[in-house]
Amino acid sequence: MSGLQPVRGTHDLLPEDMRRHRHVMETARRAALCFGYQEVATPIFEFTEVFKRTLGDTSDVVTKEMYTFTDKGGETVTLRPENTAGVARALISEGLTQHLPLKYFYAGPMFRYERPQKGRLRQFHQTGIELLGVKEPGGDIEVIATGVEFLRRLGAWDRCELELNTLGDTASRQAYRKVLVEYLNSFRDRLSKDSQERLEKNPMRVLDSKDEGDQKIVANAPLSSEYLTDEARDFFAAVREGLDLLGISYTINQRLVRGLDYYCHTCFEITCADLGAQKTVLGGGRYDGLVSLMGGPETPGVGWASGVERCAMVLQQELPAPRPIAIVPMGAAAERRALQIADELRRQDFLVDLGFTGNMGKRMKRANKVSAIAAVILGDDELARGEAAVKLLDSGEQKNVPLGDLAATLAPCR
């Protein structure tokens, strides 16, 4: 092996992987399109402030995971760790708040400086949707339904589980947070070291600690559902009713939280058990505070993001390469003619493989190797008669056809 390695946590997508990758993105895009979402692309890097301000100073993403550097103009820029901040920024800088509601889909690379493991990379890809300007619970329902439809189309939904929770509105959150911190503080010394830190920075996080001792304490902790305002309670009930109407099953997980302050009301995660520790395949929620936090007008938003690599791992189905038609010329004259024939067929959208070297045996071998569906054999005899021999490689059946009928004959091989 050579000393040349890809940067840690990055990987190459060779054709087989790339087909799965593309299939995942296309499936997501198509599902989103069916719900009225249009594809957008924001830059893969932004001024560092865009992420710092939106993700908060205590989140892991900001404190240890950002790829940040100074460009030649002295600007501090960051490779995007997620796409919601970029979309929100675009909403403001493009003046799009005049055109609400907006429904956007995106797909592309994200970057987080983390320790890689299964399902976690430093450069990875996400698809996602953002619904902006809709404050009604119908927005949450539609966003979740879009994610479910995406996974359904992937053939993964029946192995997935949707977990749902509500964080409530600001009033609910503040009330609950106060009670929770009081409760946890009374057990402070018995909490794990990690959780003692969480208690300072992000008390809600203590709720989903994996430490056994923490879990015992958390088991008796006050529940967020008991501190919801009437509005927040009604909102969540409406979301659940919508999911019920759609026949989307879910489990309520009161310990499911989001780390960032601007999240409110609905949050959800879809996990797939056959993935290991990094099993969240799609996650999202409502972020009504984000746009205003960035300096724009009060604008509600809901959305989700889904990991393309994780989805690709969950994909069971084989995605075979498309099968071309191989042109097999014999001799210099045939080779010149083959160049033109290949060109004509390609203009008609046939997939055509024309080799560069080799005698007939070599070329037939290559045709077999690229799993060609048919070979078009051009020898002096055939050309003299204005014909080509067309051999179907699955059956071995072969017949001569006039060159003028080639496209028609090959039509079933398209």
Place this chain on the structure above:
RNA sequence: GCGGGUGUAGCUCAAUUGGUUAGAGCGCCGGAUUGUGAUUCCGGAGGUUGCGGAUUCAAGUUCCGUCACUCGCCCCA
């Protein structure tokens, strides 16, 4: 950032307690086969044993460091 496991050919794996020139299968290239993709037969290329250091007469094998992968923690898609 923390902890465990693993690194031998393109791939899957061998290589007695440290002992000569690190092997095999598959794959690849060429030939048997300048008008046919299977199979078969023959030949060939391909390795700084991840990298660096230490111990030793001698290291793929032992030790240390490092890099990468992997499983988990943290966190997340």
